[in-house]
Amino acid sequence: MTQTLSGKDIAAKLETQFPGSILESSEAGILVNSQTLVKLAAYLKTASGFELDYLNYVTAVDYYDYFELVYLFTSLKHNHSLVVKTRCYGRENLTVPSLVSLYRGADYQEREINDLLGIKFEGHPNLRPIFLWEGFEGHPLRKDFLA
Amino acid sequence: MTLLNPVFQLESSWKALPPDWPGGFFWHWLVFTVIILAFVLSVVMAFIWLERRGLGRIQARLGPNRVGPFGLLQPVADAVKVLLKEDIVPFDADKIVHWLAPVVAFTPVMMMFAVIPFQNGALLADLNIGILYFVAISSISTVGIFMAGWGSSNKYSLLSAMRDVASVVSYEIPVVLATAGVVLLAGSLSLNQIVLAQNIPFILLQPLGFLLFFIGACAEINRAPFDLLEADSELTAGFHTEYSGMKFALFYLVEYAEALAVSAIIATLFLGGWRGPFLPPWLWFLIKIFAVFFVIFWIRGTVPRVRIDQLMALAWKFLLPLALLNLLITAIEVLIWPGTLPWLLIFVNIAIMIVLVLLWSRFFKLGWGKVEV
Amino acid sequence: MTLKTEPFVLNIGPAHPSTHGVCRLKARLDGEVITDLECVFGYLHRGIEKLAEERTYTGIIPLTDRLDYLAAMSNNLAYCLSVEKLAGITVPERAHYLRVIMAELQRIASHLIAVGAFLNDCGAFMTPILYMLREREKILDLFEMASGQRLTYNYMRIGGVSQDVPEEFLPALTKFVDEMPAHIDEYDRLLAENEILLARAKGVGILPAELAVNISAGGPVLRASGVRWDIRKADPYTIYDRFQFDIPTGTVGDCYDRYRVRVLEMRQSIRILKQALEQIPAGPSRSAVPQLVRPPAGEAYARIEAPKGELGFYLVSDTSIAPYRCHIRAPSLINLTALRDMIVGWKIADAIIIFGSIDICMGEVDR
Numbered sequence: 001m002t003q004t005l006s007g008k009d010i011a012a013k014l015e016t017q018f019p020g021s022i023l024e025s026s027e028a029g030i031l032v033n034s035q036t037l038v039k040l041a042a043y044l045k046t047a048s049g050f051e052l053d054y055l056n057y058v059t060a061v062d063y064y065d066y067f068e069l070v071y072l073f074t075s076l077k078h079n080h081s082l083v084v085k086t087r088c089y090g091r092e093n094l095t096v097p098s099l100v101s102l103y104r105g106a107d108y109q110e111r112e113i114n115d116l117l118g119i120k121f122e123g124h125p126n127l128r129p130i131f132l133w134e135g136f137e138g139h140p141l142r143k144d145f146l147a
Numbered sequence: 148m149t150l151l152n153p154v155f156q157l158e159s160s161w162k163a164l165p166p167d168w169p170g171g172f173f174w175h176w177l178v179f180t181v182i183i184l185a186f187v188l189s190v191v192m193a194f195i196w197l198e199r200r201g202l203g204r205i206q207a208r209l210g211p212n213r214v215g216p217f218g219l220l221q222p223v224a225d226a227v228k229v230l231l232k233e234d235i236v237p238f239d240a241d242k243i244v245h246w247l248a249p250v251v252a253f254t255p256v257m258m259m260f261a262v263i264p265f266q267n268g269a270l271l272a273d274l275n276i277g278i279l280y281f282v283a284i285s286s287i288s289t290v291g292i293f294m295a296g297w298g299s300s301n302k303y304s305l306l307s308a309m310r311d312v313a314s315v316v317s318y319e320i321p322v323v324l325a326t327a328g329v330v331l332l333a334g335s336l337s338l339n340q341i342v343l344a345q346n347i348p349f350i351l352l353q354p355l356g357f358l359l360f361f362i363g364a365c366a367e368i369n370r371a372p373f374d375l376l377e378a379d380s381e382l383t384a385g386f387h388t389e390y391s392g393m394k395f396a397l398f399y400l401v402e403y404a405e406a407l408a409v410s411a412i413i414a415t416l417f418l419g420g421w422r423g424p425f426l427p428p429w430l431w432f433l434i435k436i437f438a439v440f441f442v443i444f445w446i447r448g449t450v451p452r453v454r455i456d457q458l459m460a461l462a463w464k465f466l467l468p469l470a471l472l473n474l475l476i477t478a479i480e481v482l483i484w485p486g487t488l489p490w491l492l493i494f495v496n497i498a499i500m501i502v503l504v505l506l507w508s509r510f511f512k513l514g515w516g517k518v519e520v
Numbered sequence: 521m522t523l524k525t526e527p528f529v530l531n532i533g534p535a536h537p538s539t540h541g542v543c544r545l546k547a548r549l550d551g552e553v554i555t556d557l558e559c560v561f562g563y564l565h566r567g568i569e570k571l572a573e574e575r576t577y578t579g580i581i582p583l584t585d586r587l588d589y590l591a592a593m594s595n596n597l598a599y600c601l602s603v604e605k606l607a608g609i610t611v612p613e614r615a616h617y618l619r620v621i622m623a624e625l626q627r628i629a630s631h632l633i634a635v636g637a638f639l640n641d642c643g644a645f646m647t648p649i650l651y652m653l654r655e656r657e658k659i660l661d662l663f664e665m666a667s668g669q670r671l672t673y674n675y676m677r678i679g680g681v682s683q684d685v686p687e688e689f690l691p692a693l694t695k696f697v698d699e700m701p702a703h704i705d706e707y708d709r710l711l712a713e714n715e716i717l718l719a720r721a722k723g724v725g726i727l728p729a730e731l732a733v734n735i736s737a738g739g740p741v742l743r744a745s746g747v748r749w750d751i752r753k754a755d756p757y758t759i760y761d762r763f764q765f766d767i768p769t770g771t772v773g774d775c776y777d778r779y780r781v782r783v784l785e786m787r788q789s790i791r792i793l794k795q796a797l798e799q800i801p802a803g804p805s806r807s808a809v810p811q812l813v814r815p816p817a818g819e820a821y822a823r824i825e826a827p828k829g830e831l832g833f834y835l836v837s838d839t840s841i842a843p844y845r846c847h848i849r850a851p852s853l854i855n856l857t858a859l860r861d862m863i864v865g866w867k868i869a870d871a872i873i874i875f876g877s878i879d880i881c882m883g884e885v886d887r
Binding site: 001002028053054055056057059061062070072076079103104105106107108109112116129130131132133140141 | 561562565567569570731733734735736737747749754755756819821823830832834836844845847849853854856857858886887
Binding site: 303456 | 646
């Protein structure tokens, strides 16, 4: 079975290296500061004992006050996984660093989040609408977009 | 009995015109033109039916069986449908070229049948350059196809037309060299002479030549596995994408009429033409044509298609050297062993063919793969 | 003096006989060689994730059918597993076995179409795909017996399956499982060593193993590149840990390996079906679940090994009758990430084959 890494353990292990980056942690996963997301992900990808080299998915949820981005990383070698979340507050001008430089699988998924939810990913090489046609106004998956 | 009948022994019984036709040349020409037109059109219809039913059975399904008993009227239904369709010309197309292309593609195909013998002496014109005429005329329809690709102002059509020109030009050479082997054995270019010289069908005496000719001919008429011109899954119909109505019917007819011409030539050159016991000669001829066509569409239903660079590599690196070797070996045999027992030559040739084909395929790599961009 | 040539842009698709749905490949060509490729989709975007926020949990199941419409049972299964994980619902034994049977039958059906369509793209003019469709018809007959439908089954429910299978299902399934290996042997006899197929597909469109892991590829695409990762073994869901089966992997990651992996997976699916047929118990096929499911607040992600890759549903619940957020992790979309790397340098004919060998379904890519 893929073992879900406990967020509390991870937080304890990474506190020294990345102080202040992990905002909350629970059994399910960790919540990180969006500025340190890329450094943390780069560390988790290659550090021995973690080696989380497979990004399962990137998704975002609209919670009215903030948008929460959810990432699931898996290690194919050790067969364990970790949920990492980050938040961006507000409704306009939302930016989050992009993980495309580390995991190319995030490419289309980040474009989808940008298109349907309006979150910009800085560092993404090709952030253009992927599903909606040019000239479409608004971001359909937001809670205040009424079809 | 000598294997080879040199031309000079038979010349006395063969003249260009059958001397006993009342009215002479004009009537001969008229009757045979009518015969050829009727023959081509009806046998093409039979081919269309045969292919669709045959392919259907190969593919574990019934072919068309609604129109007429066993679907026999299906080609008629196709013809009627195609005649009734609207003739659409693309806006940007070069109108004259677009209009002329089917004509230029179709006419040479009909002209090819002038030299094919249905019976002893029964051909429109017993040219003494028969096979050369055939090879020359068959290349003209490629010009028509290229005109179609250009005149359609469509990138897919242009791509497909260029592929066609490249492949036809490449495959001409092995085909011509394979026929040269037959010509050496028969001692004449005239197709009637070649049939007469086949006391033993040349497929046994020239197995390698037959193989080369067959593969080359399949490539010339753009049939599977070399049908990448009208590759439905790549170029949505290729050079005849933009054609509809009667012009499309002409291209469709060209495809099948070329298949008929090639089957007839293979039957004439390698299978003994109209020769055979018991049955009338024209019936034998028809049987052999249908047998060759059966093999052609059987292959179509069985194998995938090759890529254009693999097609060219096959022509230049595989077929051409083998054709040259075949010609060399045939020439040596004709020179050194004119009176030998034919069975010995058959065995020797078949053995040579097997050795050469196996050896070549070991050294031959199909296509060059990825290009560094 | 160099020849002045102009690269030209060719649009392959969206309406094309071989793009497996509506997908536009903008290819920049130099002669016949592709120098650049861009994939444009969105032609089939129906907003399923947004629609899911307005439907009840049970009402989303028909929507999931239409994601990967060639493997509808798998979509249903992934969604139901996700809701059951969220709400803590257990499923009776017989329902587990029925789900596994349906999922493996669906895997065979989907791979039959994948291999058939791949060979159709290679140019084998309909013959292989028609032979495979002949077998798929038998599978669709089985599905029709169970659910009444041939394509979008709506068969799985939260807590089990919608109805138990009729009496004639298990004997018919036994008959199918006994006959199918002979058919797969027939396909192998015709295709596995075919010279032209080897020339077209070997070494074409290579996806190296680290790139495959980096782009989060899944399913046969990942396994053909040599990575042994199958969710049925690594993270077993329902009762897959009770069955014995192998995971076929390729070595190089070219089109031929992807084709081989799919054919071998079909054989393994037959193996699983045989074991499931022996072990299936009697009992209820669905646990008692209220009509309107209200899972407690929270989130859950459940994934399955769908025929095309890792299919997962991420659900967020706020205790109402509809999910707060339903995200679908679509394997086809993510497998397409490296399409440009795989195709550049090859010719148009190869581009079609490589695209076909990844085996995508646009319903899933666009959602």
